Amino acid sequence: MTDMASLMEDRAAAKVISDNLRKPVDWDSPKIARNIKKRYAAERRFKIYGLAAIFLALTALFVLAGSIGSKGYSAFYQTYVQLEVTFDKSVIDPDGTGDPEVIGRANYDGLIKSALRERFPDVTARRDKRNLYGIVSGGASYDLRERVLENPSLIGQTRSVWLISGDDFDMLNKGYIDPAVPEGDRRLNDQEVGWYNELVADGAVDKQFHARFFTNGDSREPELAGIWGAAVGSFYTLIVTLALSFPIGVLAAIYLEEFAPKNRFTQIVEVNINNLAAVPSIVFGLLGLEVYLNVMHLPRSAPVVGGLTLALMTLPTIIIASRAAIKAVPPSIRQAALGLGASPVQTVTHHVLPLAMPGILTGTIIGMAQALGETAPLLMIGMVAFIVDVPGSALDPATVLPVQIYLWADSPERAFVEKTSAAIMVLLAFLVLMNGLAVYLRKKFERKW
Amino acid sequence: MAAVSQSAMTAEPSVEKPKMTARNLDLFYSDNQALFEVNLDIAEKQVTALIGPSGCGKSTFLRCMNRMNDTIDGVTIKGDVTLDGRDIYDKRIDVVQLRARIGMVFQKPNPFPKTIYDNVAYGPRIHGLVNSRDELDEIVMTSLERAGLLKEVKDRLQSPATGLSGGQQQRLCIARAVAVSPEVILMDEPCSALDPIATAKVEELIDELRSNYTIVIVTHSMQQAARVSQRTAFFHLGKLVEVGETDQIFTNPKDERTKGYITGRFG
Ligand SMILES: Nc1ncnc2c1ncn2[C@@H]1O[C@H](COP(=O)(O)OP(=O)(O)OP(=O)(O)O)[C@@H](O)[C@H]1O
Ligand SMILES: [Mg+2]
Numbered sequence: 001m002t003d004m005a006s007l008m009e010d011r012a013a014a015k016v017i018s019d020n021l022r023k024p025v026d027w028d029s030p031k032i033a034r035n036i037k038k039r040y041a042a043e044r045r046f047k048i049y050g051l052a053a054i055f056l057a058l059t060a061l062f063v064l065a066g067s068i069g070s071k072g073y074s075a076f077y078q079t080y081v082q083l084e085v086t087f088d089k090s091v092i093d094p095d096g097t098g099d100p101e102v103i104g105r106a107n108y109d110g111l112i113k114s115a116l117r118e119r120f121p122d123v124t125a126r127r128d129k130r131n132l133y134g135i136v137s138g139g140a141s142y143d144l145r146e147r148v149l150e151n152p153s154l155i156g157q158t159r160s161v162w163l164i165s166g167d168d169f170d171m172l173n174k175g176y177i178d179p180a181v182p183e184g185d186r187r188l189n190d191q192e193v194g195w196y197n198e199l200v201a202d203g204a205v206d207k208q209f210h211a212r213f214f215t216n217g218d219s220r221e222p223e224l225a226g227i228w229g230a231a232v233g234s235f236y237t238l239i240v241t242l243a244l245s246f247p248i249g250v251l252a253a254i255y256l257e258e259f260a261p262k263n264r265f266t267q268i269v270e271v272n273i274n275n276l277a278a279v280p281s282i283v284f285g286l287l288g289l290e291v292y293l294n295v296m297h298l299p300r301s302a303p304v305v306g307g308l309t310l311a312l313m314t315l316p317t318i319i320i321a322s323r324a325a326i327k328a329v330p331p332s333i334r335q336a337a338l339g340l341g342a343s344p345v346q347t348v349t350h351h352v353l354p355l356a357m358p359g360i361l362t363g364t365i366i367g368m369a370q371a372l373g374e375t376a377p378l379l380m381i382g383m384v385a386f387i388v389d390v391p392g393s394a395l396d397p398a399t400v401l402p403v404q405i406y407l408w409a410d411s412p413e414r415a416f417v418e419k420t421s422a423a424i425m426v427l428l429a430f431l432v433l434m435n436g437l438a439v440y441l442r443k444k445f446e447r448k449w
Numbered sequence: 450m451a452a453v454s455q456s457a458m459t460a461e462p463s464v465e466k467p468k469m470t471a472r473n474l475d476l477f478y479s480d481n482q483a484l485f486e487v488n489l490d491i492a493e494k495q496v497t498a499l500i501g502p503s504g505c506g507k508s509t510f511l512r513c514m515n516r517m518n519d520t521i522d523g524v525t526i527k528g529d530v531t532l533d534g535r536d537i538y539d540k541r542i543d544v545v546q547l548r549a550r551i552g553m554v555f556q557k558p559n560p561f562p563k564t565i566y567d568n569v570a571y572g573p574r575i576h577g578l579v580n581s582r583d584e585l586d587e588i589v590m591t592s593l594e595r596a597g598l599l600k601e602v603k604d605r606l607q608s609p610a611t612g613l614s615g616g617q618q619q620r621l622c623i624a625r626a627v628a629v630s631p632e633v634i635l636m637d638e639p640c641s642a643l644d645p646i647a648t649a650k651v652e653e654l655i656d657e658l659r660s661n662y663t664i665v666i667v668t669h670s671m672q673q674a675a676r677v678s679q680r681t682a683f684f685h686l687g688k689l690v691e692v693g694e695t696d697q698i699f700t701n702p703k704d705e706r707t708k709g710y711i712t713g714r715f716g
Contacts, residue, residue, distance in 0.1 A: 262522055332559035336622070338520060340572045340629060341549030350571075351561060 068428075072421025078210035078223060079173040080162040081135055081199060083115045085144065089156045092148060103148055103155075108141035112163065120195060131192055135199075137164045139212075139224040162206065167222040167415035172196055173205060176414055187414070213422065217390045218404065222415030225408070227426050229390040233303055233383075233398030234372060234430070240307020240394055241314055241371050246364055248311075249318030250353075253360075256319075257326040258348050277316035284313045285377030293381060301382040301397040309377045314367035321363020325356035358442040365438035369431055375402045401427045464680070468493040468633060468663040469514060474528035476509055476518070483509045487528070487689045489682055491633070496655060496664045498674035498695065501684035502710065507667045508556075510684065511635050514665065515551040516544050532633070549576050552626035556638040558618035560610035560625070565602050568610045568621055569593060572629035588628055596624035597654050616647025623654065627662075634658065636666040640673065652677050671711060675699050683707045 092106040140163040168187045171177045179193045199205045216226025260266045288309030292298045337347040391398035408420040467490035476484035483506045499507045512518045569589045579585045593599040598620045640648040655677045682692040691704045702708045
């Protein structure tokens with residue numbers, strides 16, 4: 001009967017409140033008008049702040065892209081010089097064997113040098129000659145060799161050939177060396193500038209698309225240095241990182257969200273995962289050095305080790321993002337599945353995971369993008385190194401894109417400045433590609449159901 | 450306390466051939482007791498309505514009957530719940546199979562974000578109830594038919610279930626539950642999100658389903674309880690206050706609280 005009484009009491013209380021509410025409100029009073037005005041002003045202010053923020057962000061992006069683009073675009077072109085090269089039989093294949101091995105071993109450098117001497121016959125001093133040879137890149141001899149190996153009938157003929165130029169010459173042609181500056185302050189002396197002008201007058205200087213930049217590994221010669229080695233290194237490293245951190249991260253997130261009992265232990269695990277996400281990346285590098293190199297004796301400088309190390313770094317990111325995505329799946333879906341007699345694992349794999357996938361993928365790609373731009377941990381495991389060969393597998397020594405950028409930015413040659421910017425452009429292109437992939441996957445999974 | 454002994458006296462839990470029984474059921478959410486010594490029988494092939502003020506433990510009790518409370522952290526349960534005389538909290542009982550035998554329809558329609566067809570087909574698929582595509586089609590069609598939805602959706606079985614109206618979604622959820630041929634269907638306020646027309650359809654459906662299934666329904670609508678159920682149980686503050694034939698509960702309640710609740714709502 002006490003319950004009955006309380007029911008009645010509740011009803012009485014509700015009546016008092018509703019009586020109070022019945023007092024009429026004057027919607028035209030100045031107080032209300034002021035209130036409305038204030039609200040409008042606040043909304044206008046908010047809009048202005050928002051627009052200003054977007055404007056700032058866009059300007060920053062624009063300036064960044066503009067400065068990198070304007071500095072870097074010239075790296076995609078390379079100066080070539082046209083010379084009359086005599087494919088002297090006595091140099092290439094004196095015995096007329098036609099054996100590719102003999103042809104391959106010939107002194108093509110000598111051919112180029114004699115072509116240069118012929119082009120500028122009045123250069124005689126030793127020092128001047130050395131400068132003269134600098135017009136053409138040291139890499140040009142490989143081109144000639146390829147050419148002759150492909151077409152041995154060239155032997156004995158004289159042909160005009162476009163040869164890749166040296167870096168200083170290239171810089172002059174691209175306008176980065178100003179001939180108006182006093183002779184002592186520039187990399188090329190008056191004589192060299194004179195040769196350049198002569199060649200230009202003959203139409204023997206040209207800029208061509210610089211495919212080498214996209215196919216070569218690193219080199220000491222700027223005109224021969226390419227991004228491909230670092231790109232492949234980055235690719236292998238990221239594959240290893242993804243292959244490790246994605247499954248482990250997603251499984252950990254599923255376990256923590258869906259199966260783990262909520263007790264002190266899981267709480268500690270949770271807190272520590274969040275802490276790990278905040279650990280400076282170089283610490284992971286030290287861990288990688290100690291565990292993978294010193295204990296497990298994996299090859300130094302190899303993408304496997306880089307990938308393993310970066311996986312440690314991306315794991316917390318992926319776990320946190322995946323947990324958030326899993327948590328966002330409405331509980332009603334789980335209840336529906338469990339209520340039908342689906343096992344917990346079926347519930348997760350059939351319903352929760354597909355719905356969480358877009359979020360998980362977004363987190364993963366953010367983690368991958370972080371890993372792609374990371375240099376500090378790689379420093380510790382020897383991936384900051386000058387490596388000429390394009391890696392053939394994840395076990396070969398390699399470097400990665402951001403490290404390549406760092407190495408080039410650190411090089412003294414003027415020609416590496418544009419390479420640096422160009423490498424940044426390639427790195428950014430990779431990032432845009434990855435983000436595009438993220439958007440695509442998200443759309444796909446969202447539509448799938 | 451007086452209330453406890455009173456409830457024990459007025460409650461009349463037994464029926465002749467119960468499909469499910471609850472005996473001395475206590476339930477705790479961590480330290481809060483939500484159910485106190487509930488004794489209730491669910492008669493076979495009848496509709497049993499659970500009524501009572503908000504927060505009195507109706508949903509909690511319903512979840513005990515297919516062990517959905519297992520999924521909530523910190524729940525402890527004392528007492529027995531049986532299905533066909535077997536304790537469903539026995540260690541040897543397979544929860545997954547149990548939930549296939551005792552289907553559940555929730556307060557808010559919760560179709561999977563898949564096609565209409567896949568929603569209904571999901572249960573039979575995971576339990577391996579069918580051997581061929583044709584058989585599955587057959588089950589899907591009959592389930593939709595039973596849920597009174599077939600006519601409305603037969604041309605768009607492959608379109609997303611979330612595109613259906615609220616009432617249609619709820620009937621789809623019923624079809625989904627029916628598709629695994631459960632013996633008991635538990636419904637937690639299945640009409641609370643529906644308009645009167647959709648509600649009428651679902652009620653009609655419940656009445657038809659009664660011939661094949663044992664149904665327990667939680668409802669806040671006295672009229673609904675009166676319309677669809679044969680037996681009604683009134684819960685208050687975690688206790689089963691009174692249970693009996695629906696007619697008797699509504700026309701001649703024995704307990705003061707039952708009377709107060711019912712008349713309060715009507716008047
Ligand atoms: N998951 C939970 N954790 C803790 N306490 C809960 C939980 N679910 C319900 N309770 C508590 O148990 C009591 C009974 O809740 P229950 O949901 O069973 O009520 P109900 O009768 O279904 O109410 P309604 O008619 O509003 O749905 C309430 O006091 C509620 O606060
Ligand atoms: Mg409820």
